[in-house]
Amino acid sequence: HNPEVIVIDEIGRELEAQAARTIAERGVQLIGTAHGTALDNLLLNPTLSDLIGGIQAVTLSDEEARRRGTQKTVLERKSPPTFDVLIEIQTRDRLIVHEDVAAAVDAMLRGKPLQAELRYRNENGEIMYEPTVPDMRLLIEKSGSRNGGRRNGYSNGGNRLEDRGDDTQGGRSISRTDGDETRGSTRVYAYGVARNRMQQASRRLHVPLHVTDDAGQADVIVTLKNYYRRRPKLIVDAERRGTPIYVLRANTISQMENFIADMFNLEAADNDIGDPFEDAMREARSAIMRVQGGNTQFVDLTPQDAHIRRIQHQMARKARLESESYGEEPERRVRISRRAG
Incomplete structure (x- = not known):
């Protein structure tokens, strides 16, 4: 007897994501939960991005690139999503519903998020419905990124981490004093990544990046692929907080420069830096x-x-x-x- 519905709680490993896709392809109704915070956060997660179709670098023809108004290398959805509908649980009484995951991912990769539906319970206990545009904290604008197959396809391309007045990052409020020497800098926690090389890469690209010792106060966490796959507590906690996580393939300066160029939205083609x-x-x-x-x-x-x-x-x-x-x-x-x- 085949089940009609299967529920998978807390999908967090690559094998679990693959199993979910297999179940969905067999026509069984599938319900799952995963620590992703928001749709754009899932896209940046190399383990869980397959649940919403995954992403891949595609090289366009000159004519198509001109038509789209982008560079030749862009990111596109790799396959149909495992789930048709995605619900972001913001609080107990507040949800954001993406009714067409495929269309939402495609729009997000183009940097133009689709309107979603906000559902919440008001003071009288009534369920309210409102249209909303997703908060693109980790907006992916990988069209024109230098992915090219040599770099991490999971990192947040085209993302500019702006210094908002209250330094809000991923729903966290980070207080800084006027005397803080890192004021105005993006604080990066290097997990398994050579700190001296990261600092050298940031100096070489002349960006305001500070390598911090406190993962809890970091704006961004950068780690290596083999570390990320082990799912250590530091990584899991960062995902729950909504802290962006970049995954490098190798502990090399070139990979770190690629990561920094993506994070600060540095142009790759004919501008200040090349590959x-x-x-x-x-x-x-x-x-x-x-x-x-x-x-x-x-x-x-x-x-x-x-x-x-x-x-x-x-x-x-x-x-x-x-x-x-x-x-x-x-x-x-x-x-x-x-x-x-």
């Missing part, structure tokens, strides 16, 4: 040409993480040149030079 990986490859190619052309005996490249340095060494070997790494992390760099003799 850090491509910049490093371009610099290595230029150095090889200079050494081969006899213009110089050696060229010192800018500091990079170990993965990029390894690729730069490979490029030098293929060009029949010498290369060595020197310096201390995070300032360690590659020197490309002519072979002796």
Whole structure:
């Protein structure tokens, strides 16, 4: 006998999300709960985003990009949502209902949220219905993001964390004193992420970012994929508070710069910064040409993480040149030079 309705409470792991999709695809009515705070928060959660269709980077043709008025790489919904309807439980007597999850996600990815329905109980115990536009604290504007398959597709692209007068972030009020040296900065808690590299990346991009020691007072938490999958208490508590969580694939400066560029809405194309990986490859190619052309005996490249340095060494070997790494992390760099003799 097949059940007509299945209820899953507190979906929080990848296997549970996959099981929910399988159940829904078999035509069984499915009801589930998950700690997501709001629809946009679910989109940023790499484990739970599949419940509402997931997101993926798509490269548009030049004509389509011009028609949409976006850059060529945008984010789109990956698949049909597991659930057709989503209800945000704000308080015991206050709900927001998204009656068409697919349409709501598509609109959110375009940065134009659909109108939802607010339902609440008034002082007389009556149920009231009002139209409302979702509060886009974590507004995803990934159209034109530098995702490109090399970076974390779960991070909040196009998100600008503005310093509102009362510093409200995710429903939390954060008090700051005039003497606070981090005033006006976005406070980031690095969980499993190298703090020195994060600070180096923020200095390199000239952004007001402060790496804090207090996860409870952080505006944003950044962690690695393997840490996030373990669902530690710090991550679970942050999700319940509604604190944005960014997930990096690797503990590298290039990943951190990508995260910072998304968080501060820095343009990637022809503006202040390009893709850090491509910049490093371009610099290595230029150095090889200079050494081969006899213009110089050696060229010192800018500091990079170990993965990029390894690729730069490979490029030098293929060009029949010498290369060595020197310096201390995070300032360690590659020197490309002519072979002796």
